Amino acid sequence: MNTNRIVLSKKSKRFLEDLRIYLFSSGKNADEIEDIVEELQVHLIEAERDGKSIDNIVGQSPKAYMDQISDEMLTDYQEWFTYIVIIVFGSFGFIIMNDLFQGSVSYSLLEIIGYLSIATVFIICVFQAFKYIAAHNLSKIVEYVIFYVLGLLPISLYIGLIFLNEVIETPVIHLEMLGMIITAILTLALLLAISYWAKTWAMLIILALLILPDTVLHSFHISETLHLLLGTSISFVGIAIYLVIHSKLSRAHS
Template structure:
């Protein structure tokens, strides 16, 4: 961007919110930057002429963001990639953790529950980011929203564990050979997906999903405390990583 461009704090905040809104709407990152840079020039020219930001974006920033978003095509390829990374990362965690305990076996409830929690977690991230970008919330309230996004899957996973104990559903058992094959395939998938996506995202997510539980098992903490602590570290780390990744991508 042109370093000579100087914007008011109000305009800078709007551009930040526009980036976040378009990002959470599944738009292409390169196209987002092009639109933001073009709008930055218009806002700068308007401010030099003494015009308020409303002359460019109208009285409703939210409506302007929606209008821009509707004119852009959703980057399905990129977001399917990210969604697959999160889903397979979650299952990879389960597979690698359970392989340390023996052969794999999962109830139907566990499988369906993991899928549903993954869907809810992804939807809550996009919804939360959109809400933050279109409302003038304080830093504390934004932090509360992000914390809620982190806590939600934690509560759901804990609930799934107890629900799985209370409700009997068919269990799918895998023998020693099948379990090892699944483990190898999962590892190869993680490596291949990471090379294809040109990102460490999946490896980092798998590490966040696997290492906390493994390391906490080496401590004398009670099982319930280990479970809660591990889940907090896992989803808190994922949320922080996604936020940092967005910030780094935006600053390129």
């Protein structure tokens, strides 16, 4: 039974993945996407067994074919919206948790609005980039350039926000002890809910690995340089180890 999966050529597998990404970033319903991808997978497996290539099935332009399929599906922006809300608030939760452990929680109005809009802009750009890459046969170099620019985008926007925040004065929201505790509970609840929804503890584990080393090191009296160096190394080595274990586990699982 397993041989059938292996039989599928690289090109066909790539096409199915691209199709999935294209439809997803076009805001299509996840169940419907799985449906058509599974159906085409069956078709491709049998066609390849009969010695036909994917070009016979998809035609000259994969992009045109993806569009034909996309046109027949309802656009389901509600699902898209859910993802955006989850990612935006999830990342905001990350920032808040980090600041809570540092002991300073005060944001200007501009910062709050800025964080939320940067995250939203970033996600929309990510979706558009994936859609573009999935539909066009790009060279690896062009793909890397797109991802590179995409990666730089939020960083440069954040830097812009920091400077803007210095120049423009907006009301500052400063949290006292009680406020911090309430915020911590709410944020943790949010992160837990998202983790439960996504059925993975990855986010919380990575968050803990980012925050805890720094906090623990605070109780030792070491120089600031060593503190910074140790803190970041422990965080990143920890995350790397976690990712390796995670991928081994999920591979063993499948």
